[in-house]
Amino acid sequence: MKLHFSLPLYAHPGPVASVCLDTSRDVDDPDRAIDMRWRNLRKSLLAHDADEPTVAAIADAVGADREVAGRHGQAIYAAHGSLLLAECLPEPPAHDSALYGMLPDTLALALQHAPDIPYAAVVIHRTHVPGAGGEQELEIDHETGRWPMSRVAPTEGSHRRIPVEGWPEEAERLLAELVDGMDVDGNELVVLAGDPWAVNSLVRPAPSRLHGSFVKLKDAHHRRSEPGRALLEEELGILLDGRLSEHDKHQLDAYLGQRARHREYVEGLPAAVAALQRSQAQALILNQPVQLTRHLWVGTAPTHLALSGEDLSAFGLHYYWEEPTAGAALIRAAVGTHAELIAVPHDELPLEDGVAVLLRYTGA
Template sequence: MKLQFLHPLYAHPGPIASVYLDTSRDVDDPDRAIDRRWRKLRESLLAHDADEPTVRAIEEAVGTDREVAGRHGRAVFAAHGSLVLAETLPEPPAHDSALYGMLPDALPLALQHTPDIPYAAVVTRRRHIAGPGGKEELELEYEAGRWPMNRVAPDEYSHRRVPVEAWPEEAGRFLAELADSVDTNGVEMIVLSGDPWAVNSLMRSAPRKLHGALVKLKDGRHGRAAPGRALLEDELGILLDDRLPDHDKKQLDAFLGQRARHPEYVEGIAATVAALQREQAQTLILDRPVEPDRHLWVGTASTHLALSGEDLSAFGLHYFWEEPAVGAALIRAAAGTQADLIAVPRDELPLEDGAAVLLRYTGT
């Protein structure tokens, strides 16, 4: 997964406030519950010397996802009195948190973005047109985005209605749009559901380049998406939650090859830090859940990280500090050196210290 979406967090020096808040709407009086939780975080930020303008900037962004139904969360970052980044999360955070420090607490946000699979969802419905003649039309909903973030923030949505007799021609145009989306956005899965005749016609007429991406759901009876939620959200979760993008699969295969030859260069926190220091990491690989109990030492630049302050001093740095959140240091280094991120369940790929890298090049 690319990490460009995190770049605004590092565009200006800290300190920066990082807030993760459960903003789910599936409880009684959700606004009151959210306000109560936010007030606790607000007090915590002020107690840790966050300035009032920065806290106000966060407060203004906390409640801007009221139109999103169901369980979800909010990640908000602000510094020097201005909002830096705010995103709606597909899952509520494990616990509400508010940190104020020199580095943003960006790893939980990055992990919610993974596996970051480009997909499309298509739902067709047949409906009768009121009036004489008893004509029918087909309604088509189309949505595209990246899973799982687009569970709560779909990127692209279109809605059209066509007479049933015009569907074959319209289906041809729509399939051309899907093929273009595969070329332009790298869409890896296109999930079809709805009216059997309309879906089957899409399957039969699809160009060859779409054959490997099309998935037809057996049960085509699906209701409309809840406000702010993705089309076919539950079905997409079953299909995509345990899947990696094709690019990430190839990178993991390459990592396994490097590990088989030279594990001391690619696995463990020492090897990971060394590769990020040298801008040699093509991809940062983390086991999830991430081990939280290791500290690193960091400076002002993304490559300023080490296992000890003595190491940074030996590099000629005079300003550095101990960073208690290892994830904050690693994810800043990865984003700052254009490294990708892959997160894998620990039971599928156990890593020494829970961290590893795929190297851009090796000196051996």
């Protein structure tokens, strides 16, 4: 998974205020609940010397995702009185947090983007035209996204109504869009639900090489997504939760090959730090749940990363500090060296220290 979404957080020097909080709308009086959460976080930021303009920039963004229904959260970042990034999170954080430090605390945000699987969803519903006797129409909803972030940040999508007899021509146009999405945008699957005749006639003419990418849902009941939520969100969750993107699968296979030959260079926190120092990491691999207990030492550049201050001093650095959140240091180094992120459940692939790297090249 690429980490380009976090680039705005590193365009300016710190300190940065980082806030993650539950902004769910599935409770009684959600605005009051969110306000109480924010009040506690605001006190924490001010207690850690955050400046008032920066705290005010955070406050303006808190709860701005009110158009999104259901359970979700927010990750908000600001520095020097300006908002850097505010994103809606598919899941509320396990614990509300507010940090003010030299590095943005981006680990939770990055993990909520994973596995970042591109897909398309289509629902075709047959309906009667009011006041037109027995005439019927097809109602077609089409939406693309990247799972799981699109759960709470879906694309605008398209909504069409056409006479049933016009479906063959419309199906040809829609199929061309879907095939183009798989060939150009890399959509890994197309999930279809609704009228069986319409769904089958859409899929049948598709190129045989893409047939495995179509998933037809048996339940044909028409579903309306809640405000701000993805089309077929529940069904997509069943299909995609716990799954890696095809790109990440290939990278993980390459990592396993490297580990079989040189485990000491690719697994564990010392190996990951050494690879990121040299811009040698193609991908940073983290176990979920993340349990990074050691502090790291960092300087002003992404590659200024070490297990101790003495190591950075040996590199000739005179300005560095102990970073209390190792995840923040690792993600900054990955972003700054164009490494990707792969999140793997601990039960599936336990890693030493919960961290590993896929190397761009091997050797001294």
